[in-house]
Amino acid sequence: GTAEIGVTGLAVMGRNLARNFARNGFTVAIHNRSFAKTQSLVDDHGDEGTFVASESVEDFVASLARPRKIVVMVKAGAATDAVIDELVPHLDEGDIVVDAGNAHFPDTIRREKALRAKGLHFVGSGVSGGEEGALLGPSIMPGGTAESYQWLGPILEKISAKVDGVPCCTYVGPDGAGHFVKMVHNGIEYADMQLIAEAYDLLKQGLGASAAEIGQIFADWNTGDLESFLIEITADVLQHVDAASGSAFVDIVLDRAEQKGTGRWTVQNGLDLGVPITGIAEATFARALSGSVPQRTAALGTLPAHTTDWQVEDRAAFIEDVRLALYASKVVAYSQGFDQIAAASAEFGWDIDRGAMARIWRGGCIIRARFLNRITEAYERNVDLPLLLADEYFTGAVGNGVPAWRRVVAGAALHGVPTPAFSSSLAYYDGVRAERLPAALIQAQRDFFGAHTYRRTDRDGTFHTTWSGDRTEQDA
Ligand code: NBP
Numbered sequence: 001g002t003a004e005i006g007v008t009g010l011a012v013m014g015r016n017l018a019r020n021f022a023r024n025g026f027t028v029a030i031h032n033r034s035f036a037k038t039q040s041l042v043d044d045h046g047d048e049g050t051f052v053a054s055e056s057v058e059d060f061v062a063s064l065a066r067p068r069k070i071v072v073m074v075k076a077g078a079a080t081d082a083v084i085d086e087l088v089p090h091l092d093e094g095d096i097v098v099d100a101g102n103a104h105f106p107d108t109i110r111r112e113k114a115l116r117a118k119g120l121h122f123v124g125s126g127v128s129g130g131e132e133g134a135l136l137g138p139s140i141m142p143g144g145t146a147e148s149y150q151w152l153g154p155i156l157e158k159i160s161a162k163v164d165g166v167p168c169c170t171y172v173g174p175d176g177a178g179h180f181v182k183m184v185h186n187g188i189e190y191a192d193m194q195l196i197a198e199a200y201d202l203l204k205q206g207l208g209a210s211a212a213e214i215g216q217i218f219a220d221w222n223t224g225d226l227e228s229f230l231i232e233i234t235a236d237v238l239q240h241v242d243a244a245s246g247s248a249f250v251d252i253v254l255d256r257a258e259q260k261g262t263g264r265w266t267v268q269n270g271l272d273l274g275v276p277i278t279g280i281a282e283a284t285f286a287r288a289l290s291g292s293v294p295q296r297t298a299a300l301g302t303l304p305a306h307t308t309d310w311q312v313e314d315r316a317a318f319i320e321d322v323r324l325a326l327y328a329s330k331v332v333a334y335s336q337g338f339d340q341i342a343a344a345s346a347e348f349g350w351d352i353d354r355g356a357m358a359r360i361w362r363g364g365c366i367i368r369a370r371f372l373n374r375i376t377e378a379y380e381r382n383v384d385l386p387l388l389l390a391d392e393y394f395t396g397a398v399g400n401g402v403p404a405w406r407r408v409v410a411g412a413a414l415h416g417v418p419t420p421a422f423s424s425s426l427a428y429y430d431g432v433r434a435e436r437l438p439a440a441l442i443q444a445q446r447d448f449f450g451a452h453t454y455r456r457t458d459r460d461g462t463f464h465t466t467w468s469g470d471r472t473e474q475d476a
Contacts, residue, residue, distance in 0.1 A: 001063040003029035003052045005155055006070040008060065008083060009101075010037040013127070014073030016134035017100065020159045022049025031060035033074075033083075061090040067121075068095040069152060076101040084111060084122075093119035096148045100127045104265055105176035105183060109348075112144060112175040121148035124175070126182020128365035129161065137161035139364035140169035141185070141357075143178030161364025168363040173350035180269075180344055181357055184337050187266030187280040189230075189366050190259075191333035194283035194421045196234050199326045202408065203319065205417050206312045211248035215239035221323055225397070226330075228369030257287035266340070273343040278428050279333030282420040307416035324401030325408035329425035331398050334375065335388035336428070355379030387432065398429075405429075 006029035007018040014032070018041060021028045027050040032038045035055045042053050054060035061068065068091060072083050080099055087097060097120060099108065108124030115122035126141030127134065140160045142152060149171040160169035172178040196218075203214045215238030222231045240249040263284040270277035289296075312318040338354050345352040358375035361367055378391035385391055389398060409426050412419040431437065446452035448467045453476040455462055464476040 001029070001052075001061075001065055001068075003027045003064045004069070005029070006031065006060060006064050006068065008032065008057075008070060008072055008087070009074035009079075010041055011073070011075075012131050013100075013134050014071070015041050016131055017071065017073055017127070017138075017159075018051070019045050019048055020135055020137070021155070022051055024158050025049065026155060026158075027052065029054065029060055029063040029070075031055075031057065057086050058090055061087065066092060066095065067151060068092075069098065069155065070096070071098045071100050073100050076103050077107075080107070081111075084115070088115070088118060088120070091118075091120055094121070096121040096123060096144075096151060098123040098125050098142070098144075098152065099179075100125050102126075102182070102260075102262065103179050105180040108143065108176040108179045116145075121145050122175075123148050123152065124177075124179040125156075126172075126178050126185065128182060128185055128361075130366070133161065133364045137168070137364050139185075139360050139368070141172050141178045141181045141360065142169070143172050143175055143180075145174065146171060160360075161368075163363040163368075166359065166362075168360040168365070170353075170356050170360050172357070173345065173352045174348075175350075176348065177345070177350040177352055180348075180350070181341060181352065183262055183265050183269070184340055185361060185365060185367060186262035187270075187277065187284075187340075188334060188337040190263040190266075190283040190287070191279035191337070191421060192228075192230050192330060192367055194286050195279070195326055195329050195333065195425075196230060197286075198419045198422050199322050200234070200238070201417055202322050202412060202419065202422075205415065206310050206318055206322075206411065207315055211238045211250050217319055221326075224323075225327055225371060226323065226369075228371070229366060230369075256291045256293070258291070259284070259287050263287070269344070270340055273340065273347060275336070275340045275343045276428065277336040277340050278424040279329065279336055279421055282424045283333075286418075286420050305416045307414065310411070310415040310417070321404035321408050324404035325422055325426075328398045328401045328405045328429070329422050330371075331389060331394055332425035332428055333421070335394075338375070338388050353379070353383070354385075355383070389429070389432070402429075 004026045005021050007014050008031040010030060010032040018028050018030050029052045030038050030041060031054050038053050042051055052063045054063055074080055074083050080101055080103060103124055112122040121144055123142050123144030127138045129138035137160055140156050157167035157169045160167045172181050200214055203209055203217060215235045218231055218235035222235060238250055242249045242252045245252055267281045267284050341352055341354055355376045358372045362372045374393055378388055378393060379385055388394060405426055409423050443454040447454050447464055451464050453462045453464050462476040463473050465471055465473050
């Protein structure tokens with residue numbers, strides 16, 4: 001065969017990815033379980049480049065040049081395993097299978113191991129940017145062997161988004177690293193969206209402003225440090241008017257946020273690794289709370305609020321406070337997400353370059369933002385930076401906003417506006433910078449009821465106090 005790249009799974013994502021390859025001059029072998037989708041791609045877009053369509057897996061594999069490079073873009077889970085099982089008997093040593101779906105990284109680790117045992121390369125690759133990204137240039141996060149990237153890199157970098165001429169695609173690390181990083185990307189996306197939603201709610205309740213007015217505030221913010229895709233679309237959404245009712249669109253949408261599960265995976269992994277990703281966790285739980293209909297119904301009009309109406313006097317100052325609080329909380333959420341990447345990288349031996357991850361998220365993906373440059377620069381200054389917040393740029397950028405952040409969180413608490421992500425981010429900030437934490441008391445309690453032992457501030461060793469006896473201290 002002669003095709004340089006193959007795509008199997010031609011629903012919205014695979015179809016657009018195949019077109020992207022073709023538009024960039026690659027000869028693309030295409031295949032889908034049901035041939036209708038393959039046919040329709042050829043019928044609708046066959047003139048965009050060179051497609052080699054096959055009805056059978058056998059013909060599809062045969063149409064590819066070796067080592068074969070096959071992108072699987074099917075529904076994550078059992079479908080991915082089914083497709084791999086079908087492909088493998090037709091492949092030869094050194095061939096490369098890329099799973100570009102939203103796989104959970106433990107599945108990717110399992111699949112990589114199984115294919116490696118057969119002499120094949122398995123590349124779990126995060127692809128972000130939705131339908132439009134797949135067609136016009138996504139952010140691509142490929143894992144697998146470094147050797148496979150020698151073959152894939154030039155092709156994937158060519159079709160990826162570019163920022164300042166730099167591709168939003170780089171080798172992430174072995175086996176599950178690519179899908180892991182995509183998972184954390186999605187977790188950060190949850191946090192970013194929740195923070196924006198809280199800022200909107202604060203402006204709405206504090207200023208009594210309309211959706212359109214708040215949309216204008218977000219549009220202004222998008223010209224500064226907060227410039228990002230999510231802020232831009234927020235401004236757009238808030239200014240959109242519902243045709244049927246004539247109301248602001250956001251006001252007619254049912255207030256129950258759904259999720260497909262990547263936020264949940266991120267939080268579960270944060271717990272597994274013991275990394276406090278409170279911003280992502282609060283964002284995920286906030287979606288869960290919004291959908292807790294029986295609880296919300298039971299609470300509505302029942303739980304006393306003890307608040308007064310919020311009448312902000314200096315509107316411009318309040319808007320600036322919310323902007324600074326949003327920026328600071330956002331840096332916390334990213335700082336936590338990058339901690340999670342560092343922890344997983346150490347745990348799984350992935351050696352992930354965090355600065356490079358921030359670089360490939362600058363374009364193509366949902367969290368694309370100007371400020372990601374600052375993160376790349378921070379990790380360039382110190383590749384082992386233990387805390388993004390402690391980088392010299394961020395200590396300044398966040399530090400200036402701390403008084404505003406405190407006013408906003410305090411105001412929200414006084415006036416009964418729920419700001420779980422703003423509030424927990426500030427609590428994290430104060431916790432991580434504290435000279436001494438009440439964890440000392442937790443250790444004392446644990447030693448009291450469970451003889452779990454403690455260490456002392458004044459000398460080395462592990463100790464237990466005989467709480468129920470004479471309360472002498474023993475070496476443990
Ligand atoms: P879907 O996730 O809706 O999957 C549909 C595709 O899977 C079709 O090609 C279908 O073939 C194929 N398929 C299924 Br279902 N079961 C199969 C099986 N047992 N054997 C072979 N093929 C099977 O497609 P999508 O929305 O394009 O998403 C593809 C992947 O990309 C997913 O993993 C998704 O999570 C990920 N992703 C999506 C987005 C997005 O914005 N949609 C963004 C980023 C990542 P058929 O045509 O014969 O039914």
